[in-house]
Amino acid sequence: MTGRPEAATEAATEAATAVAEQVTPDGAAPGEPFAVTLEVGSSLANHTGSWRVERPVYVHRLPPCNDACPAGEDAQGWLYRAEEGDYEGAWRHLVEENPFPAVMGRVCYRPCETACNRGELDEAVGINAVERFLGDEALRRGWRLPDPAEPSGRHVLVIGGGPAGLSAAYHLRRAGHQVTLREAQGALGGMMRYGIPLYRLPRDVLDDEVQRLVELGIEVELHHRVNDLAAELDERSFDATFLAVGAQLAKRAYVPAGDSARVLDALSLLSGAEQGTPPVLGRRVAVYGGGDTAIDAARTARRLGVTEPVVVYRRTRDRMPAHDVEVGEAVEEGIRLRWLSTVAGFEGGELVLEEMVLDEDGLPQPTGRTERLEADALVLALGEEADLSLLASLPDVEVRDDTVVVGSGAQTTHPGIFAGGDAVAGDRTVTTAVGHGKHAAGQIGAWLAGRDLVLPARHELATFDHLNTWYYADAPKQERPRLEAARRTSGFSEVVFGLAEDNALFEARRCLSCGNCFECDNCFGVCPDNAVAKLGPGNGYAFDLDYCKGCGICAAECPCGAIAMEPERR
Amino acid sequence: MDEHGDAAGTAVRTGPGDSGRTPVKYYQVGSFAVGNRLVALEQRTVQADPERSNALTSGHRACQGCGEALGARYVLDAAMRATGGKVVAVNATGCLEVFTTPYPETSWQLPWLHSLFGNAAAVATGVAAALAATGRDDVRVVAQAGDGGTVDIGLACLSGMFERDDDVLFVCYDNQAYMNTGVQRSAATPPGARTATTEAVGPDPGAPFGQGKDLPRVAMAHDIPYVATATVADLFDLEAKVETAMAVHGARYLHVLVPCPLGWQTASADTVRVARLATESGLFPVFAAVDGQVTSASRIRHRVPVEAYLRQQGRYRHLFPSEDRPGRPDVVARIQAQADANIARYGLLADGDGDGDEDGTRPPGSGVAGSGVAP
Numbered sequence: 001m002t003g004r005p006e007a008a009t010e011a012a013t014e015a016a017t018a019v020a021e022q023v024t025p026d027g028a029a030p031g032e033p034f035a036v037t038l039e040v041g042s043s044l045a046n047h048t049g050s051w052r053v054e055r056p057v058y059v060h061r062l063p064p065c066n067d068a069c070p071a072g073e074d075a076q077g078w079l080y081r082a083e084e085g086d087y088e089g090a091w092r093h094l095v096e097e098n099p100f101p102a103v104m105g106r107v108c109y110r111p112c113e114t115a116c117n118r119g120e121l122d123e124a125v126g127i128n129a130v131e132r133f134l135g136d137e138a139l140r141r142g143w144r145l146p147d148p149a150e151p152s153g154r155h156v157l158v159i160g161g162g163p164a165g166l167s168a169a170y171h172l173r174r175a176g177h178q179v180t181l182r183e184a185q186g187a188l189g190g191m192m193r194y195g196i197p198l199y200r201l202p203r204d205v206l207d208d209e210v211q212r213l214v215e216l217g218i219e220v221e222l223h224h225r226v227n228d229l230a231a232e233l234d235e236r237s238f239d240a241t242f243l244a245v246g247a248q249l250a251k252r253a254y255v256p257a258g259d260s261a262r263v264l265d266a267l268s269l270l271s272g273a274e275q276g277t278p279p280v281l282g283r284r285v286a287v288y289g290g291g292d293t294a295i296d297a298a299r300t301a302r303r304l305g306v307t308e309p310v311v312v313y314r315r316t317r318d319r320m321p322a323h324d325v326e327v328g329e330a331v332e333e334g335i336r337l338r339w340l341s342t343v344a345g346f347e348g349g350e351l352v353l354e355e356m357v358l359d360e361d362g363l364p365q366p367t368g369r370t371e372r373l374e375a376d377a378l379v380l381a382l383g384e385e386a387d388l389s390l391l392a393s394l395p396d397v398e399v400r401d402d403t404v405v406v407g408s409g410a411q412t413t414h415p416g417i418f419a420g421g422d423a424v425a426g427d428r429t430v431t432t433a434v435g436h437g438k439h440a441a442g443q444i445g446a447w448l449a450g451r452d453l454v455l456p457a458r459h460e461l462a463t464f465d466h467l468n469t470w471y472y473a474d475a476p477k478q479e480r481p482r483l484e485a486a487r488r489t490s491g492f493s494e495v496v497f498g499l500a501e502d503n504a505l506f507e508a509r510r511c512l513s514c515g516n517c518f519e520c521d522n523c524f525g526v527c528p529d530n531a532v533a534k535l536g537p538g539n540g541y542a543f544d545l546d547y548c549k550g551c552g553i554c555a556a557e558c559p560c561g562a563i564a565m566e567p568e569r570r
Numbered sequence: 571m572d573e574h575g576d577a578a579g580t581a582v583r584t585g586p587g588d589s590g591r592t593p594v595k596y597y598q599v600g601s602f603a604v605g606n607r608l609v610a611l612e613q614r615t616v617q618a619d620p621e622r623s624n625a626l627t628s629g630h631r632a633c634q635g636c637g638e639a640l641g642a643r644y645v646l647d648a649a650m651r652a653t654g655g656k657v658v659a660v661n662a663t664g665c666l667e668v669f670t671t672p673y674p675e676t677s678w679q680l681p682w683l684h685s686l687f688g689n690a691a692a693v694a695t696g697v698a699a700a701l702a703a704t705g706r707d708d709v710r711v712v713a714q715a716g717d718g719g720t721v722d723i724g725l726a727c728l729s730g731m732f733e734r735d736d737d738v739l740f741v742c743y744d745n746q747a748y749m750n751t752g753v754q755r756s757a758a759t760p761p762g763a764r765t766a767t768t769e770a771v772g773p774d775p776g777a778p779f780g781q782g783k784d785l786p787r788v789a790m791a792h793d794i795p796y797v798a799t800a801t802v803a804d805l806f807d808l809e810a811k812v813e814t815a816m817a818v819h820g821a822r823y824l825h826v827l828v829p830c831p832l833g834w835q836t837a838s839a840d841t842v843r844v845a846r847l848a849t850e851s852g853l854f855p856v857f858a859a860v861d862g863q864v865t866s867a868s869r870i871r872h873r874v875p876v877e878a879y880l881r882q883q884g885r886y887r888h889l890f891p892s893e894d895r896p897g898r899p900d901v902v903a904r905i906q907a908q909a910d911a912n913i914a915r916y917g918l919l920a921d922g923d924g925d926g927d928e929d930g931t932r933p934p935g936s937g938v939a940g941s942g943v944a945p
Binding site for chain 2: 035036038039040041042043044045046047048051083084470471472473509518519520521522524525526527528529530531534536537544546547549550551552553555556557559565
């Protein structure tokens with residue numbers, strides 16, 4: 001037990017003596033008390049813990065942000081460090097899982113914020129904004145990624161230098177493996193470079209984070225397209241292979257088009273813009289599709305001088321796969337959206353659009369009604385698929401629906417060949433790919449060691465009903481400033497700015513710390529039996545089961561749901 | 571969004587407006603919690619201090635989840651800090667006396683006297699007089715009693731103490747009935763509540779309307795220097811009021827609502843929550859008065875109907891419908907009217923928030939950058 005200061009007791013005894021001296025009846029020795037007296041603190045002999053039928057225990061519950069993160073980041077954990085102003089500690093905690101905070105802080109669609117419990121209180125914590133702040137801070141200050149472990153003597157081939165391949169290379173290298181990374185293009189980054197426009201991700205940020213990773217000692221072979229995997233594996237022996245070739249083949253749709261009609265796909269527009277060789281588009285461009293790539297293509301076209309980009313989509317905005325943030329910014333930039341329309345033909349500078357209606361299942365059905373839209377070019381943004389021709393020589397690698405089939409261990413049907421990123425089924429986002437890379441690296445390490453990877457059991461989810469939100473003060477979200485719409489379309493300047501340090505700190509401190517103690521002293525304060533000991537900064541608290549009666553007030557008043565009541569064992 | 575400057579990272583959170591405390595800056599995480607690892611020690615509550623007095627220590631025999639045990643430690647630890655540990659406590663008979671001093675044990679870690687049920691105020695007056703006579707003006711006196719020892723049995727002595735303006739802080743821990751003798755009604759038992767002497771039967775079940783004493787207002791009518799109410803649900807407020815009271819000489823009165831799991835028939839874990847609902851419904855107004863005039867009242871942060879408070883408690887169970895009874899919505903409506911009257915009398919809602927719209931209410935000082943001084 002804590003907090004029985006001798007000084008207070010002495011002062012108290014002195015005061016008691018003063019009283020006793022004054023009122024002692026005649027005959028009693030001075031200083032003798034006149035009434036029944038009891039020893040200070042004598043009730044400690046009474047161990048009220050024996051009354052208990054339930055005991056409190058400190059627990060960790062899984063914060064929804066962490067649960068939702070495709071890259072497996074411990075967002076609550078690094079926010080906790082950032083709250084203290086320990087940005088380097090926060091960044092180091094973050095890069096345990098993801099080596100690209102500055103990229104993530106710009107391109108991630110932040111499922112963490114969608115899941116954030118604070119969203120039920122006022123607004124979700126701006127996790128992504130803080131992540132970007134940490135990432136930029138690391139680049140500015142030159143923080144290095146953690147050193148690799150001792151050499152394992154194993155050599156892993158990674159095919160594809162996109163987010164999945166780089167993430168796998170990072171985690172494999174950190175585990176001490178030798179890593180060779182083969183990339184078909186002349187620069188690393190994959191879709192981060194050739195699919196995400198400059199105004200969302202300045203290339204110096206990407207280059208710096210990639211370079212920092214490569215400097216861990218990854219052997220990079222650029223311009224090395226792997227066309228025949230079996231041949232390459234014969235040529236040089238690797239202990240394992242990670243296949244992360246992405247998906248770059250644009251899906252096509254049949255559009256009856258005249259000879260003069262200009263039809264191209266979104267990826268060639270985006271990568272052309274990246275490589276300084278943008279295609280000729282004209283003044284009026286229609287983009288066909290409803291995903292993020294369609295929006296990226298339209299916004300890029302706008303910056304290439306197209307005055308009237310139109311996105312044509314066969315369903316409605318609420319059913320669009322593109323993320324709201326992107327669509328909103330596109331509309332601000334003057335991009336028009338045309339719902340419930342398909343492209344039925346393209347001839348003589350005119351698109352034929354057929355009007356659609358949604359049936360009761362929400363599927364678009366043709367109406368036969370058409371109208372015409374003047375257009376100089378049509379950009380198809382209908383999705384991408386993987387080019388898996390390199391697997392032709394390895395028929396035992398199972399491919400289904402144009403994606404590589406992997407088990408829960410990220411391994412293909414060919415032992416020793418693992419796969420991830422856009423080449424396998426799943427969400428096609430940078431964050432998901434980074435998560436695939438990390439997951440596969442862990443699995444490859446275990447496979448090389450000849451054992452199963454045992455992941456720690458996931459904690460119970462810290463849902464909103466576990467929180468006592470009374471204790472959190474209202475705090476408005478700090479929004480990231482953005483470039484004025486009028487100034488965006490004249491170039492590829494970054495649209496969204498970062499938070500300044502003070503705002504980032506404020507935002508980090510909006511975190512509710514769901515499911516994990518943040519040392520608010522509530523349990524220590526609200527116990528009617530003084531049965532909680534405070535162990536000092538960073539050390540949390542401990543229950544004194546000699547006196548804890550098991551009332552449960554500590555658990556009920558814990559703001560973040562880090563205390564559970566368990567039945568007492570007999 | 572405003573220019574960032576002072577807005578970032580901190581919000582201002584103050585104690586009650588009358589306490590004269592400097593507004594304290596709190597961070598956005600856990601601003602209303604007992605402490606916070608991100609703020610300086612002196613900005614946390616007394617209860618956050620590992621070196622707190624623990625004037626009422628472990629091993630006492632209060633029921634699980636006792637609000638009175640919690641409230642008494644809160645009050646006395648704050649008084650001990652305010653006086654440098656020089657406090658004498660005088661206790662009336664009641665739960666607090668019984669559960670802390672079963673012979674031969676005591677849980678008190680300060681000089682503590684018990685005489686009779688009804689004379690705590692008079693004994694405290696005598697202690698204060700004795701200290702004054704010996705020139706010990708550094709030692710302060712706190713008298714404490716339950717609601718029975720205050721509003722019923724001890725009222726004559728207390729009123730005399732008030733009238734003479736004796737230098738005593740009298741604290742009433744109000745759990746709204748005689749609990750340790752088996753939950754009999756006191757003059758602090760609220761209307762409609764079931765006790766052993768006001769059973770939930772007949773046309774007017776539970777304690778009657780139109781009876782009982784509102785002791786904070788009785789105290790104010792004596793024009794004593796300081797009268798305040800508090801609950802175990804707002805520690806910052808409670809500690810600030812004790813600190814204010816200890817900075818004043820003369821007769822002072824602090825009325826603390828302390829839920830009783832036994833008598834209120836609540837879960838032991840819900841003690842703080844029920845106290846919070848009592849204030850958030852407006853049924854228990856938290857305010858302070860100087861020289862007989864109300865000077866501040868704690869604003870409701872998230873207003874709730876009284877039903878949210880009553881439904882937590884078995885002593886009001888008969889007011890709500892179930893398989894074997896129709897419930898008494900008319901009685902609930904009368905209790906709601908009492909809460910509404912309190913809200914009007916003490917101004918418990920923020921300005922322009924008369925409709926009880928939750929979004930309009932903000933905790934005192936939770937706004938950004940320096941706007942937080944309570945009125």
